[in-house]
Amino acid sequence: MKTLTTHIRVILALVLRESRVRHGRSKAGYTWAIVEPVLQITILTILFREFRGGSDGSGAEFALFFATGVLSFNMFRNTAAYIMNAFEANRALFNYPMVKPIDAVLARLVLDLATNILVMAIVLGFQITFMDVPPPEHVPLMALPLALLALMALGAGLSLAVIKRFLPSAQNLYHIIMGPAFFVSCIFFSLSSIPTQYRMILWWNPLVHGVEGFRVGYFADYSAPDINLLYLFTWVCCLNFFGFVGEWLTRFKTT
Amino acid sequence: MIELQNVSKSYTIKGGRRNILNGVSMALPWDNIAILGRNGAGKSTFLRMIAGIEEPDGGDIRRNKTISWPLGFRGSFHRELSGVENVRFVARIYGQDTEEMVEKVRDFAELGQFYHEPVKTYSSGMGARLAFGVSMAVNFEVYLVDEIMAVGDARFKAKSKKAFQDRLPYSRLVMVSHSMNNLREYCQTGLVLDSGKMTYYEDIEDAIKRYEQLNEA
Numbered sequence: 001m002k003t004l005t006t007h008i009r010v011i012l013a014l015v016l017r018e019s020r021v022r023h024g025r026s027k028a029g030y031t032w033a034i035v036e037p038v039l040q041i042t043i044l045t046i047l048f049r050e051f052r053g054g055s056d057g058s059g060a061e062f063a064l065f066f067a068t069g070v071l072s073f074n075m076f077r078n079t080a081a082y083i084m085n086a087f088e089a090n091r092a093l094f095n096y097p098m099v100k101p102i103d104a105v106l107a108r109l110v111l112d113l114a115t116n117i118l119v120m121a122i123v124l125g126f127q128i129t130f131m132d133v134p135p136p137e138h139v140p141l142m143a144l145p146l147a148l149l150a151l152m153a154l155g156a157g158l159s160l161a162v163i164k165r166f167l168p169s170a171q172n173l174y175h176i177i178m179g180p181a182f183f184v185s186c187i188f189f190s191l192s193s194i195p196t197q198y199r200m201i202l203w204w205n206p207l208v209h210g211v212e213g214f215r216v217g218y219f220a221d222y223s224a225p226d227i228n229l230l231y232l233f234t235w236v237c238c239l240n241f242f243g244f245v246g247e248w249l250t251r252f253k254t255t
Numbered sequence: 256m257i258e259l260q261n262v263s264k265s266y267t268i269k270g271g272r273r274n275i276l277n278g279v280s281m282a283l284p285w286d287n288i289a290i291l292g293r294n295g296a297g298k299s300t301f302l303r304m305i306a307g308i309e310e311p312d313g314g315d316i317r318r319n320k321t322i323s324w325p326l327g328f329r330g331s332f333h334r335e336l337s338g339v340e341n342v343r344f345v346a347r348i349y350g351q352d353t354e355e356m357v358e359k360v361r362d363f364a365e366l367g368q369f370y371h372e373p374v375k376t377y378s379s380g381m382g383a384r385l386a387f388g389v390s391m392a393v394n395f396e397v398y399l400v401d402e403i404m405a406v407g408d409a410r411f412k413a414k415s416k417k418a419f420q421d422r423l424p425y426s427r428l429v430m431v432s433h434s435m436n437n438l439r440e441y442c443q444t445g446l447v448l449d450s451g452k453m454t455y456y457e458d459i460e461d462a463i464k465r466y467e468q469l470n471e472a
Binding site: 006 | 306307
């Protein structure tokens with residue numbers, strides 16, 4: 001019990017600390033963590049709408065469709081990338097006996113989860129208020145795939161952090177994979193809109209299930225019959241198992 | 256205060272493994288203890304194991320006193336954060352009253368306006384004063400010291416020493432240093448680490464004698 005309260009205390013202290021240093025101590029500080037993705041998503045939305053949505057006259061609807069995709073996708077991509085660097089960024093702190101590497105990882109998960117949810121609320125709130133799009137249909141149903149994506153980010157980020165203990169270039173590998181992943185994770189098209197032979201290939205991408213699952217909760221009558229959250233959950237379990245066990249096994253290998 | 260039960264520890268170096276402790280069982284008394292040993296004997300690693308930062312490869316270490324982190328580095332301070340913000344972080348992880356600790360360290364470290372500036376702007380003396388001030392603001396029963404006493408000017412050294420002496424009824428010191436004078440000044444007993452074995456000497460002079468023999472060999 002005492003160790004649990006210590007962990008919680010340490011994680012909270014780390015969250016406060018990380019929020020101060022994440023954006024290089026500019027005057028605006030943590031505000032940038034919110035403003036940056038909001039601007040990014042806004043610009044991307046405008047761009048994609050010009051390319052695609054402009055012709056069929058459903059610009060606002062496409063903007064919402066795209067926003068739900070990119071917001072849930074970012075929940076995974078940004079959080080995993082942020083967690084991946086938790087060990088190096090906090091190395092000096094591990095000289096305090098109660099600060100464990102896992103605490104640094106969980107602190108980054110908490111902070112990035114909060115950041116992503118805030119960004120989500122701002123982007124979706126803006127569209128609902130000013131672009132006359134429908135509000136979310138079923139919030140708990142949205143929260144489940146989102147939670148799975150966050151947990152998968154934890155597993156993937158931790159696994160990568162462990163691999164990086166031996167192979168620092170694993171970081172580049174992650175970015176190489178996540179580049180194309182943006183185009184095959186159903187961010188600007190739905191799974192049911194693609195031809196069957198490609199659909200079965202995309203189905204294996206776990207992010208598809210998180211992104212499309214999020215939309216099933218958001219839209220009243222969204223058709224996504226192939227979505228399987230259990231498949232996503234399997235990825236969550238495997239990555240977390242690898243990450244936590246790997247961390248435990250390699251804990252004192254690099255000092 | 257610290258009980259070692261069949262503790263083993265080794266680390267990998269180029270061309271093999273080096274033993275630091277080879278199945279050592281010992282109960283360390285609550286004393287001011289100097290840790291001696293040749294370069295690479297594992298003095299700092301031993302300190303980190305007592306602190307609980309590194310686990311032994313085998314065996315168990317039990318502690319029934321509150322033990323500090325190894326003092327003498329400023330690496331745990333975030334360079335972009337101010338002294339105050341760094342102090343708050345330490346206060347939070349140790350469950351101390353943050354504002355009370357901020358005031359204590361303000362008085363002790365004498366950083367003036369720099370207390371509110373990023374640590375990266377500090378001179379090494381200022382960093383050391385902050386590190387020492389922070390460690391004195393948490394009431395540890397055992398302070399682990401890794402060569403810290405050598406930093407700061409004469410006046411600050413005298414102040415540090417007095418701070419330690421005021422603490423002496425409640426606190427003890429476990430210290431690694433290459434300066435025998437430093438060790439004599441603070442410690443009464445000694446531990447000598449040598450190729451996996453550890454020997455305790457009730458009189459620090461005996462420990463120093465043994466250490467000098469090792470160096471001649």
